Amino acid sequence: MSKKVIVLGPKYSYSYNLADDYYAESEIECVSNIGDVFKAVVENDESTGIVPIENMLNGSVRETFLNLRRYSVVILRAFDYKIENILASNRENYSKIMSHSQPLAQCSDFIRAQKNIEIVEVSSTSKAMELASQDKSVAAIGSEKAASHYGVKVINTEISNKDLNITRFIEISKNKPENFKTGEKTSMMIKPLEDRAGILFEILSIFRIKNINLTKIESIPTGVKMNDYVFYIDIEGGLEEKRVADAIEFLKTFVEVDVFGSYDIY
C-alpha cells in the first residue's frame, strides 16, 4: 500500500470517496485534473494515483485514455465503484442545477423533466455542493458524502437514468509491482507500425487464435490526422498464462505493444 494516494479532487469527489473507503491509512492528496494525477504519479516513486477510466452509462473517460498514452505508468488494480448521485439543496424550489458534466449526463432524464431550471456545468460535484451550501437557489448533483460534508440537505435520491451506475477506477503507479503478471485482466496499448487496412482485424485474430477474450477496445486518436488511432485493449487473463504471453510476443513482431500489467478488479 502506497504512502500517498493522489486523486482527482476536490475532497468528497467520487475519486476521493473511493480512496477514503479503500486507503484509509494512506494520505490522500487531491489534484484538480486527471492529467495532474498522472504527472504527480510519474514524478513521485512513493505515490500511486486513482483515476476514473469508464462509467457504465457514459462509457470511457477520454482524458484518462489520452494520459495512459502520454505517461509511462502501470495499473495496480481496478475498482468497480457504485456511483449514487443524489440531488441536494437547502431550498425545495431551487432555480439552478449544478454538477460536473458526467453526473449531468447520468441524470439527463431527470434534468430534462425539470421546468425553468438553469443547468450549470461546474468542474466537480464537490464544487457544485459547495456552491449549493452558499446559495439556496442552487441544487447540486453529487455524492451523499459531499452533501453531508457541506451541510446541504439531500432532497432526491432517485435521479439517475438507471438504477445501477458503476464507474471503474484504476490505481496507477510509476513502478511495476511484484505481481505485475498476475491478475484476472491484462491491459495494453497497441500501436500499428504502418497505416494500412485490416490491421485491427489482424490484431484481434491473434487473440482469437489463442482463445483470449477481449473485454474492451478503445480507439485513441494519435493526434496526427483524423481517424488515426492507437488501440487500448483489455483481455481476460494474466501475463503469466502461456497463451497470453505467446499472443503478446507474436503481436510484438508486427505492432508496438505497451503492457500496463495484469491486475484484479475489486
Add this chain to the structure above:
Amino acid sequence: MSKKVIVLGPKYSYSYNLADDYYAESEIECVSNIGDVFKAVVENDESTGIVPIENMLNGSVRETFLNLRRYSVVILRAFDYKIENILASNRENYSKIMSHSQPLAQCSDFIRAQKNIEIVEVSSTSKAMELASQDKSVAAIGSEKAASHYGVKVINTEISNKDLNITRFIEISKNKPENFKTGEKTSMMIKPLEDRAGILFEILSIFRIKNINLTKIESIPTGVKMNDYVFYIDIEGGLEEKRVADAIEFLKTFVEVDVFGSYDIY
C-alpha cells in the same frame, strides 16, 4: 438544403460558425446541449442538425455517440472543420482562463505553462468569451469569430497543443435523403445479439473478406453492465456498392445493424 439548421449553441460556438459558413441561407437555431439537437431534429421534419462527432486530438464526442444510439436519425453529410483556438482578453495580465472542456484539453500544454492562473470550465467557448467581455481578469479560449462578436481582444493565436486541429461534424436528419446509398463513407451501429467472446472479431472478418476498409470503430456502452457495448462503425464506400450491401446483408443474419446512410465528407 433544410430550412432550419439546429446547432449546439450558443451563437459563435464552433457548431454555429460551421452552420454560418455552410448554410448561410438557412435559419440557424441554437440549443444548449447535443441531446437537444437530436431531440429537435426527430421532432421536426423540416430541420436538420449539426453536432460534433470527433476531434482529431481528443477523439470521439461521447454525447453524440450516445444520442446516435438513442434517436433514430440518418447522417446527411460530414464536415472536417478546422478549429482555430485563440486566447482573448481585455487585459494582458488576466488571472483566469475560461473555456469549454474540449478547447481546455486541446490547449492543455499552453495552459499548464501558465503560472498562478485559475482554470474555469464553462459550458461553451461563447460563454467564456462573453464573460471575458464583462470581466477584464478573464481570458477566454474560443474562436476568433466569438472574440470579434463580444469585442474581446485576441492576445494569442498559438495556444493549441498541435498546429492542426480538426473537428468532424455531422449533419443529421429524421428523414432519409434521396442519396442515402451514395457517398464515400457509410456509418452504422452494430449490436451483438448475444454476449459471447469473439463477436467483434467475427464482425470485422466479414468486412475483411469483402475487402472493405474500416476507418473508425467506437464502443458505446449499453448501460446494462460494465464492458457491455454496441459498436459504431465507419467504412469506406457507399451502400450502392455490391460488396458493401452484401457484407451488411450477411452481418444482419447474426447481429443487429442500423445503418445511418452513406455520405460524403466536406
